[in-house]
Amino acid sequence: MTSPAPDPWRPGLDYEAHGDGYTGRRQTDARIAAHVHRALGDARTVLNVGAGAGSYEPTDRHVIAIEPSATMRAQRPPGLVPAIAARAEALPLDDDAVDAAMAMLTVHHWDDPLAGLRELRRVARSPVVILTFDAQALGRFWLMDDYAPELLEDERRRFPAIADIVAGLGGARAEAIPVPRDCRDGIGEAYYARPEAFLDPAVRGAQSAWPRLGPGVEERIVTGSPATSPRAPGMSATGTCATGPNGTAPCASWCRRQADWRRAAPARSGPTRRVRRRRPR
Ligand SMILES: C[S@@+](CC[C@H](N)C(=O)[O-])C[C@H]1O[C@@H](n2cnc3c(N)ncnc32)[C@H](O)[C@@H]1O
Numbered sequence: 706m707t708s709p710a711p712d713p714w715r716p717g718l719d720y721e722a723h724g725d726g727y728t729g730r731r732q733t734d735a736r737i738a739a740h741v742h743r744a745l746g747d748a749r750t751v752l753n754v755g756a757g758a759g760s761y762e763p764t765d766r767h768v769i770a771i772e773p774s775a776t777m778r779a780q781r782p783p784g785l786v787p788a789i790a791a792r793a794e795a796l797p798l799d800d801d802a803v804d805a806a807m808a809m810l811t812v813h814h815w816d817d818p819l820a821g822l823r824e825l826r827r828v829a830r831s832p833v834v835i836l837t838f839d840a841q842a843l844g845r846f847w848l849m850d851d852y853a854p855e856l857l858e859d860e861r862r863r864f865p866a867i868a869d870i871v872a873g874l875g876g877a878r879a880e881a882i883p884v885p886r887d888c889r890d891g892i893g894e895a896y897y898a899r900p901e902a903f904l905d906p907a908v909r910g911a912q913s914a915w916p917r918l919g920p921g922v923e924e925r926i927v928t929g930s931p932a933t934s935p936r937a938p939g940m941s942a943t944g945t946c947a948t949g950p951n952g953t954a955p956c957a958s959w960c961r962r963q964a965d966w967r968r969a970a971p972a973r974s975g976p977t978r979r980v981r982r983r984r985p986r
Contacts, residue, residue, distance in 0.1 A: 720774035720814075723916065724757075728780050730891035730911035733760045737836070737890065740882045741807065744834040748805030754793045754825060755811025759785040760890060761836065762807075769803065771796065793821030798828040807834040810892070814913070818865045822873035833874055836882070838894075840864040846894055848903065853926045855918055863917070903927065 720727075738761050745751060745763065753762050756770035758780035770788035772778050778788045791797050793808065793815050806829035808821075815821045825833045840861045844850045849857035871877045888895035891911050896902040904927060909915045915923050 720757075721776050723910070723913075724774050724776040724780070726907075727777065727911060728758045730908060731758075731760060732889045732891075734885060734889040734895075736885050737761070737882055737888070740880065741809070741834055741836060744832060744880070745805050745807065746832055748803075748832060750803040750805070752796070752798065752803045752806040752825070752828060754796070754806060754808045754821070755814065756781075756788050757809075757811070758782070759788075761809045769798070792816075793824055796824045796828050800827055801830045802828045803830065805829050805832045805834065807836075809836040810838075812837050812870065813864045818870075819873045822870065826874050833877070835870055835874075835877075837867075837870065838864050838892075839867050839881075841866070846897060848893065848897070848900070855922050856914055856926065859917055860914055863914075 741761050742763055745766070748766060750767045750769070751763060753759075753768055753770045756762060756772045757774075757777045759770065759782065762768055762770065762785060764784070768786050770781070770786055771791045771793070772781075772788035773790060773792050775790070778790065781788060789797065793811070794817050806825040808825060812818050812821065812835060822833075822835075838860070840863075843860050843864075844857055849860065865873075867879050871879060884892070884894045884897070886898040891908060893912050893914060896908065902908045909923070909927075918926075
């Protein structure tokens with residue numbers, strides 16, 4: 706696999722420490738699940754690796770779930786099978802043990818993605834279904850491209866390239882899956898049409914990208930403090946721009962949009978709405 710190795714100084718999210726509360730924001734999106742289940746074909750026995758709390762796990766087939774984090778295993782709902790404590794890189798199954806294997810939004814967390822993919826291929830008789838992000842497409846998301854260059858750079862390094870995943874499986878078909886604008890699974894991209902969500906620490910807390918950033922970077926991105934981004938020259942801590950796109954015009958992006966998001970955020974958050982008093986009659 707030719708993707709860059711994970712940066713040893715900034716390891717992936719420690720799900721033992723940070724996985725608690727995952728299911729509050731991260732749940733199966735039925736429209737994405739439909740793609741996954743279609744790809745599983747007519748498999749009757751399915752291995753789910755990096756299964757977490759069970760998102761996207763089929764309920765109409767026999768499932769074996771593998772999940773290394775006890776914190777994540779504990780969040781599996783009672784209707785799903787308990788998960789076995791193991792890792793993708795060393796699956797405790799015989800060759801060709803299951804009809805199909807799946808790995809949802811997890812390959813970028815594996816210490817050795819290539820070894821893990823080989824293991825999935827070894828134990829599955831037919832489809833191996835991987836749901837992941839295309840590192841090459843990440844820059845199309847406005848959050849990364851316009852406002853969070855550090856996030857974009859780190860995420861590009863973190864995700865194995867699609868071509869490498871295909872090669873690691875010994876050949877596969879890649880299918881682009883659209884993210885619905887009201888996606889239930891709180892990945893970063895789920896909020897492309899709800900930008901004010903990024904101001905909510907609980908939303909960011911359910912996304913593994915943020916803790917990987919250097920000191921102060923998350924705060925800088927969220928508060929709109931001076932950016933190191935070449936795309937936001939001259940942006941000041943007060944949210945106005947000393948240097949606009951043509952050298953004099955005010956910044957038309959982050960500072961203005963962020964003010965809009967802050968106005969939108971309370972209207973969307975449940976607690977604020979719940980405590981609003983009725984007008985006296
Ligand atoms: C973003 S969560 C995804 C969980 C679930 N598949 C879902 O879609 O909600 C990533 C999961 O990968 C697991 N993981 C991390 N390293 C792993 C490894 N080497 N082998 C298998 N799973 C791993 C984590 O513990 C975590 O539960």
